[in-house]
Amino acid sequence: MAYELYYWDGLQGRGEFVRLALEEAQAPYVDIAREPGGSARMLEIMDGDGEPCPPFAPPFLKHGDLIVPHVANILLYLGPKLHLAPKDDARFLVHGVQLTIADLVTEVHDTHHPLSTGQYYEEQKEAAKVRATAFIDERLPKFMRYFERVLEQNPHGGRHLVGDALTYADLSMFQVIDGLHYAFPRATKRFGEHYPRLAALCDAVAARPNIAAYLASERRGGHNESCIFRHYPELDKTVR
Amino acid sequence: MAYELYYWDGLQGRGEFVRLALEEAQAPYVDIAREPGGSARMLEIMDGDGEPCPPFAPPFLKHGDLIVPHVANILLYLGPKLHLAPKDDARFLVHGVQLTIADLVTEVHDTHHPLSTGQYYEEQKEAAKVRATAFIDERLPKFMRYFERVLEQNPHGGRHLVGDALTYADLSMFQVIDGLHYAFPRATKRFGEHYPRLAALCDAVAARPNIAAYLASERRGGHNESCIFRHYPELDKTVR
Structure with missing residues (x-):
């Protein structure tokens, strides 16, 4: 299941910290804002009333049903999966x-x-x-x-x-x-x-x-x- | 083993977010800056050259040999131990x-x-x-x-x-x-x-x-x- 990265189009910005981890690990991911209609999908998740615990701002990562906001939190989530963080304390x-x-x-x-x-x-x-x-x-x-x-x-x-x-x-x-x-x-x-x-x-x-x-x-x-x-x-x- | 909270004396500040969690859970903790010589001990950990990965700034939590910096990180660490966070995603x-x-x-x-x-x-x-x-x-x-x-x-x-x-x-x-x-x-x-x-x-x-x-x-x-x-x-x- 590919990771979906949601971030503003045309910017390195905070999204770039996540991209570097995904690229280093050669993990399958989609940079949603670069897809047709991607920015609209991002705003739908942020502003829609259906999402439990919607993100405050991009970037956020969607993996299955889970939506993880904030760069540091995304990297915390990805770290062990991408072998880019220790698993102990x-x-x-x-x-x-x-x-x-x-x-x-x-x-x-x-x-x-x-x-x-x-x-x-x-x-x-x-x-x-x-x-x-x-x-x-x-x-x-x-x-x-x-x-x-x-x-x-x-x-x-x-x-x-x-x-x-x-x-x-x-x-x-x-x-x-x-x-x-x-x-x-x-x-x-x-x-x-x-x-x-x-x-x-x-x-x-x-x-x-x-x-x-x-x-x-x-x-x-x-x-x-x-x-x-x-x-x-x-x-x-x-x-x- | 009591948790040791290191933060500036005389302030709620960022330390207070940690105190509230410890107090709610009735966890044993020591507010180090309020102990004799506590502030000096805090600066020793921050500025000493012996600490692997010293903290950039207070607050930080010491639990055994582990030193956890940043409020959100401290609460991430304490959350499951104090039953103040879910253990799933x-x-x-x-x-x-x-x-x-x-x-x-x-x-x-x-x-x-x-x-x-x-x-x-x-x-x-x-x-x-x-x-x-x-x-x-x-x-x-x-x-x-x-x-x-x-x-x-x-x-x-x-x-x-x-x-x-x-x-x-x-x-x-x-x-x-x-x-x-x-x-x-x-x-x-x-x-x-x-x-x-x-x-x-x-x-x-x-x-x-x-x-x-x-x-x-x-x-x-x-x-x-x-x-x-x-x-x-x-x-x-x-x-x-």
Whole structure:
């Protein structure tokens, strides 16, 4: 039974964290929004009155009758099935890292939308500049130093965030860093010097055969300014 | 073996979602920050170089050698042990609701800190007024209509968010609404008229013997302006 991924069309967005896991595992899935009538089906599930516990927002995963909302929750569900998470209590560590990544993603989003999600970026540019500066100066190094330390303190060596094998959190870490490079090329120019373990993890993920094939395929959409990771040069700044 | 809850002292904050679950289940737990030297022990775990996969931020739960970070993850771990979550796939629905609650909590926090967590509220009051207005006008009704609809569409009746029995998500829903009443008394004045099922859920949770005893105890700290739910009258507004 194929997994059905429901997410907005034309965006990497939060859906991309799920796609990377499905692609790495070569799991059968349908990206519903890319099917004819797919976006309408997504809204039907969200807004219809027939669904017990409808999702608040995309992405969500449908597998049989079960509908699982939220990236971290979807990966929690998929993790053991796709062999991308441990089955013992270490799964709570992987999930914890994923939730920290989710918090970082929200903070990246808020660099261009600090005041209201209902307004365009252009309507909140001044506030965005303040928030993006605080993000680059304080929050980004706080998160990245933390993730670098997680790799450093992994008793199995620094090749993975948790344990001695690839997990969905490693794939998501790649996606966040890739997005940060797109959105903030000046702030991340010396990323590899500042965070060598994270940079090596990213390279290792990108070089995995299934991920490399996916990244080169048409299924991998590009970054753009309708998404979470947006390149607005005026929000970027050099980091020494 | 008692659960150890690590969180900042003197705050309900995110720790309170965990406390409510532990109190409802009458589970043995130690609120570490309230013990002598507790805060130092918390920082040791977070900042020490000996911990595999240290937590990024409080709250976290220590149970034996396992350290579980993030409210939703802690409740995921505790849920089946405390009989506050189903053991079948419906656990992903409960976790999904909890993650939507977590997103709401972040948005509440950002009403008073829209630009930078490193600055005081007083340094970002103007932006806070814009964000709080958008929150009250757009985001709060979007979230609350959604949660009301989750109750309405529960095929087991509208007494619980998921299924036919109390879960940790019901307890967390109570906590959010309680906090919103404190932070935004004018915006929530007609809460019971607008969201009758949610109001009834809150009353039912508050009336549960273990929760009622907890709320009346010294263990329940008050709301205050160092926390997520802050009462700044200038950010509040009447909702018709």
